[in-house]
Amino acid sequence: MTIDLRSDTVTKPGPGMMEAIIKAKVGDDVFGEDPSINELERITADMFGMEAALFCPSGTMTNQIAIKCHTQPGDEVIGDESSHVYQYEGGGIAFNSGASVKLIPGDRGRITAEQVLGAINPYDNHKAHTSLVCLENTSNRGGGSCYEFDEIKKIKAICEEKGLALHLDGARLWNALAAKKESPLQYGKVFDSISLCLSKSLGCPVGSLLLGKKELIKKARRIRKVFGGGMRQAGFMAAAGIYALQNNMDRLPEDHAHAKQIADTIAYKKFVKFVLPVETNIIIFELNEVHEQFPERMTAPELVLKLKEHDILCHAISSVRVRMVLHLDINKEMVARTIHVFNQL
C-alpha cells in the first residue's frame, strides 16, 4: 500500500465519479454546445454569486487568463513572494501578459492591506502602472494557511480606492471555506475574478474554473482560445466536476483532521525544527540542520528517501523543508500507518 502525500493532485476518480463521467452529456464547447460544461459553469457562478464562469484545463491557465484580462503589457502585478502565479507558472506573468511583478514578503503567503498600499506605484512616468493585486487562499507555500476575511475586505477597499483589480488564486479555496466556515458568496462579492481548481482537494482528474463578470468572462473565453485551451467534448471532465461539488466537498474537514493528526506526531520528532501551523490539508515542516553531534538529523531529501522505503511519498520543497498533502485517497488506516512510521524514525 503506497501512501502518496506528494500532492492532492494524485487522486484517481472512484466508481461514482467514473459513472458520472460515462453518463455525461457532451457537445462541442468551443461552439458553446457542451451541456455538462454549461451546467458546471452555471453552478459555480451561482454558488459564488458571480455572473459567469469559464471551464479551463488547469489552474495555471485560469490564473494566467485572469492576469491577461486585468493588465496591459508593462503593468505591474502585486502579490506575495511565494505565490503560485509568480513561483510556479513558468514566468507566465511576463510571458503571457508582458507584466512585471512587485513581490511582498507575506506571513505564510498572506499579505496585508497595509503592504498592498505600500506596494502600489505612484503616478510617475518612471514607474510601471500597478493594475492588479493577486491573493492566494489557501496559500500553498504558506502550508495551507487561510486569510482572515476582514483583511481581504481591507485589501478590496484599497483596490477600489486606487482603481486596481483584485484576483483570487483559489486553487484550494474549498479548503479555506471549510476551515473558516465561510460562504462562497462572501468571496464573489469582493473579487473581480476567482480561479478554482477541481483537480486538487475535490479529486477530479482535470479542470479549473475562472469566475467573474460577464464582460470579463467574454474576454477570458477569447484568451483561452488564444492560449490553446478551447476544448471540445470536455463535458466528461465537467461531469466529474459536478459530481465532486456534490459529493467531495463535505469531507474536506476529514483531510484537515488527518493533517493535524500527522503534524502532531511530526512536531515531537527530535530531527524536526518546527511544523508550520496546520490550518487545512497541507503540512510543511522544517528539519534541524544536519550536525555531527546529532546523528538522528537528516536533510529533507534524505528524509523523503527514508519515508519512501516505507511506501510513504512526500516532497522535499527545499533542503530543509518537507511538504505533505492530505486528500480524498488517504484514509484513516493510511494516516495511522504514517504516524506509526514517524514514531519509529
Ligand SMILES: *Cc1c(COP(=O)(O)O)cnc(C)c1O
Ligand atoms: C495547483 C495550484 C494552481 C494551479 O495548478 P495547475 O496544476 O495548473 O492546475 C494554482 N495555484 C495554486 C496555489 C496551486 O496550488
